[in-house]
Amino acid sequence: MKKVTRLFVFAIALFSLNAVIAQGTQNAKTKVKNVKPVKLTVDQKAAKNADSLKARLSLTEDQYTKVIPINVEYFKGRDALRLKMKTDTTGTTSFKTEMIALHAARKKQIAAILTPEQKKTWTAWKKAHANHDGKKMKKDDDDIDANEE
Numbered sequence: 001m002k003k004v005t006r007l008f009v010f011a012i013a014l015f016s017l018n019a020v021i022a023q024g025t026q027n028a029k030t031k032v033k034n035v036k037p038v039k040l041t042v043d044q045k046a047a048k049n050a051d052s053l054k055a056r057l058s059l060t061e062d063q064y065t066k067v068i069p070i071n072v073e074y075f076k077g078r079d080a081l082r083l084k085m086k087t088d089t090t091g092t093t094s095f096k097t098e099m100i101a102l103h104a105a106r107k108k109q110i111a112a113i114l115t116p117e118q119k120k121t122w123t124a125w126k127k128a129h130a131n132h133d134g135k136k137m138k139k140d141d142d143d144i145d146a147n148e149e
Contacts, residue, residue: 042079046071053110056125057118066113074106 040048050067053059059067081102085095111119 042072042075045075057114057121059118063113067110070106070109070113074102077102 046068049071050059050064053067054064078099081095081098088095111122114122
């Protein structure tokens with residue numbers, strides 16, 4: 001009888017310990033989830049994107065210095081448009097059209113800086129990372145076409 005009681009007490013202790021350990025693990029996971037990512041400034045986003053283009057397209061220093069102001073202008077315009085979208089309660093403005101126009105202007109300005117060889121490389125890269133079969137693919141952080149948050 002003592003053996004059965006000891007076995008029963010041991011089993012209860014084991015199950016209780018398991019529950020305590022599981023709770024501690026869950027709290028640790030929750031703490032990690034609550035960490036907010038660091039928001040980049042407009043200048044940091046512009047530099048990050050320009051660095052990506054420099055690496056991907058072998059930009060010269062002159063091209064690199066021309067791309068950064070284009071990116072700064074784009075990210076400022078995009079942030080202003082998003083703020084306007086959040087505060088606009090009338091719903092009369094077509095934000096998607098404005099965003100597409102802003103994006104197209106940026107692509108046109110960058111394309112004007114690139115050499116024909118770089119344009120081919122850029123086009124090939126964009127085709128390789130295009131949506132396939134209607135499935136939405138994850139955009140890279142350094143994608144020229146990506147909208148960074």
